[in-house]
Amino acid sequence: MTTTHTLDVPGARLHYEVRGAGPLLLVMGAPMDAAAFAPLADALAGDHTVVTHDPRGISGSRLDDPEQDSTPDLRADDVAAILDDLGAESADVFGSSGGAVTGLALAGRHPGRVRTLVAHEPPLLKLLPDxxxxxxxxxxxxxxxxxxxxxxxxxxxxxxxxxxxxxxxxxxxxxxxxxxxxxxxxxxxxxxxEMRDTSCYEPDVDALTAGAARVVVGIGAASGGLITYRTSRALAELLGTPPVEFPGDHGGFLGQPKEFAEVLQKVLTGEV
Structure with a gap:
């Protein structure tokens, strides 16, 4: 069963969804909304309480000011507010693309709120030599x-x-x-x-490596020709941790949600 919730935060009203039972896992994108992650969330809900949400200004999450820019830091504060609304001190986090950037901002800005962060193909262009x-x-x-x-x-x-x-x-x-x-x-x-602030985000590598959160970088098995393959490899090198390969390409969770969920579960339990 999936339950839907709304939450007022500064400048917006957020829509989020909860399904399953077990350890808390936040699954997020940007600009992808909760609906896009439903197949992956369903595949994970047998072992986790899975929370998905619409980022501010996207789908069901409405803004007071439609012209407000969406920054990773602002989105991270929204996710921390969702954790507060759930009464949860911490959670595991899976973020893909812009959602991975949100997750990196969350781990850096809100120490102790993230247990394991799986950052799947964050488009961090400033990490590249070009x-x-x-x-x-x-x-x-x-x-x-x-x-x-x-x-x-x-x-x-x-x-x-x-x-x-x-x-x-x-x-x-x-x-x-x-x-x-x-x-x-x-x-x-x-x-x-949204696109420019997300692509130009610079993660606080010192905070990420010194913090309590375990940060794992995910890369699609078929993503070799994508710019996010390069940015993901660059981030993994800065963090000093090897990347983990996931099925498919940048959107592998869309086409192979069951197989993708199996790899993600192994990462979260420390098997990978």
Missing amino acids: AGERIAVIDDIVEAFHREGIGAAWMKFMAAAGFDVGGDDGGPTPPPGEPSEQDLANSARFFAH
């Missing part, structure tokens, strides 16, 4: 969004991330299906108010 070039690409994507719209921005984003976006004629391949109004709203918020 950071300046990569951030310039991010700025170009934001400009494309304002100038040409969501579709053009997504195509530039996917190409910059390392995904194959070429059709048979060498042109871009549009994503399958028609996006909902909420999908479009989430995308607009991502490009206008």
